[in-house]
Structures are given as C-alpha cells and as structure tokens.
Amino acid sequence: MRALRVLQQRDEAIRARVARDVESLLGEGSLESLALAAHAAMERETTRACGTAARAPACSAGCSYCCHVHAHATLPEILAVAAWLRRSLAPEALEALKERLARHVARVEPLSDEERWAARIPCALLDERGYCSVHEARPLRCRAFHSCSADDCRDAFEGRTDALPPRAALLTRAADAVEAGYDHALLAAGIDASGHRLEIGLLCALERTAP
Template sequence: MRALRVLSQRDQAIRGRVAAEVTGSLDRADLESAALVAHAAMERETSRVQSARAPACAAGCSYCCHVHAYATAAEILAVAAWLCRSLAPEALCALKERLAAHVARVEPLSDEARWAARIPCALLDARGLCSVHPARPLRCRAFHSCSAEDCRDAFEGRSDLLPSRSPLLARAADAVEAGYDDALVAAGVDASGHRLELGLLRALEG
C-alpha cells in the first residue's frame, strides 16, 4: 500500500508541475508555446523513470505508426509551425499534397480499420522515420514498447496482445498528459484530441 501511495504522490506532483508550467506559457505566449512546454515536460519526466527495462523503440521502428494519431489543437499548431520553419516552400507544398491524398484515404476509416489496413502515418519517410520527430505530439511521445518482437508480431498479425510497456514510464507519461489537459481546460482551451493528419492539413492550408 505504501508503494502505491508513493506512486500516486509522484503522479500528482508531475501533474501539478506540468499544469503550472503550461499555465505559465499560456499566460505569456500562445498555444504553440504551451504544446512545446508540454513536450519538453514529457521528455524530462519520462527520462527520470527510465529503468533497466527501457523501451525497445528505435529510429526506423515504426510498427505503431500505422494508426490514427491524435493531438490537441495546440500540438497540431506546433507541428505546423515546425514544418513551416523547417521546409522549403516547394517541400511544404509537396507535403500538403501528400497529406490531402492521405487524408482522403484514411479519414473514412475507424481506428480499428486503419490498423487492419496497415496504412502508415503520412509523416513517415521512406526509411520509416518520423519526419516531425522533434515536434511530435504527446501521444506519440508517450507510446512505447519494451519488446520490438511484440510490436512486430502484432503488426504482422501473429498476436492480438498489446506490446509490453514499462509501468513507471506509462504512469509518468499519463501524469504529464493529465497536467497538460488540466492547464488547457483551466484556460478555456480545447483539450480534446483531433486526428493529426487532418488537423495538420487544415492548419497548413489555413
């Protein structure tokens, strides 16, 4: 029981810390800044609880990137801003065309149908690398697996089991997201999740 109490206290401390940081950014700046603060908090808090059973995730391992990714409106704006800063006009135009075609294909699909069809995220490059990795949403940062074999088996249809995860890492990530949501809700900002590809297309076209 004491261990559970300690974990709960730690979760609440993370949640409160992140909420305060995000609230401060909302007071000073804009939604993009709030998302960036939350992203930095996710990296910091999850790195604190890395254990001997570290995630097996590595560059190019993209089995999990064949589902609908969800992000808040603030995070979508942060991704759009990062792309506008990072890409030349021609590359940005090509990305918008690719996103439009991709959205037309995947938007009618449920989460389950998207996974069954194994349709990759439009932001994956030819090597299976996330092209917006520095700006990726909290959900993408939070998801992890301690076994690449579990992910491969699920992707190839040999298993219906969820990948094994680090309980401490999962709790820390959940606490960060809860703190971020708390700050947005308190500020009257939309904290709901939106499909990343569609939201990003709209943001880039807006």
C-alpha cells in the same frame, strides 16, 4: 500500500509541475508554446522514469510498427507541428507535403482505428525509411507510446498476435501524469483539450483553417 501512496504522490507532483509550466505561458505565448512546454515536460519526466524503470523501451529510429493508426493531438500540438514544418521545409517541399497529406486524408479519414490498423496504412509523416519526419515536434501521444519488445510489435504488425506489447509501468504512469497536467492547464484556461486526428488537423493548419 505505502508503495502505492508513493507512486500516487509522484504522479500528482508531475501533474502539478506540468500544469504550472503550461499555465505560466498562458496569456504570454502562442498556443504552440503551450504544446512545446508539455513536450519538454514529457521528455524530462519520461527520461527520469526510464532511469528507475524495471524495463526499458525497445523503440528506436525507423521502428514504426505503431505508426499505422490514427494519431491524435490537441490543437496547440497540431499548430506546433505546423509551425515546425514551416520553419523546417522549403516552400516547394511544404507544398508537396500538403498535397501528400490531402491524398492521405482522403484515404484514411473514412476508416476507424481498427480498419486503419487492419489495412496497415502508415502515418503520412513517416519517410521512406520509416523515420518520423516531425520527430522533434511529435505530439504527446506519440511521445508517450512505447514498447519493451520490438519483437512483440513486429509480431502484432505481421498479424501473429493480437496482444498489446509490454510497456514499462513507471514510464506509462509518468506519461499519463504529464498529459493529465497539460489537459488540466488547457481546460482551466478554457482551451479545448480534446484530441483531433493529426493528419487532417495538420492539413487544415497548414492551409490556415481550423482543424
């Protein structure tokens, strides 16, 4: 029981820290800045959790088996990805991305999560090597998801198992606490904390319409 209390206290401390980080920017920064604060907190807390976790994530650059489902993000996060792309891409490349997103959205929006996974349709933001082209600005859900076995992920992707890949318990708890603190800060400020599908949300943001 004492170990459980310690974990619960740790979770609450993380939630409180993240909420303070985000709330400190309310009224002063843009919506994107709220997402960036949460992203920084996710990196900090999950790195700390990895230092004490019994198992480490097996994820690596180009390992994108999990990137064949609908990714979800809050509005501030979608705006943060859009802002990052506008800073990072030349105008012609940005237009090409918008065209690719439009084609992709037309294909995947009618699909449920299960149908998209069954069709193995990759995220529109993966490059030809399987690398995330917005890795630096990726949403919290993408940052949180991990696996301790790349072999298990490959087996699931290739249809040899329906089992979920093993995850590090402490890392999962830390990531969940970060998201809870972020959501709490948004809701306290009257900001929608629900998740939107990333691809269509990003397309709308890049076209300067609401997702």
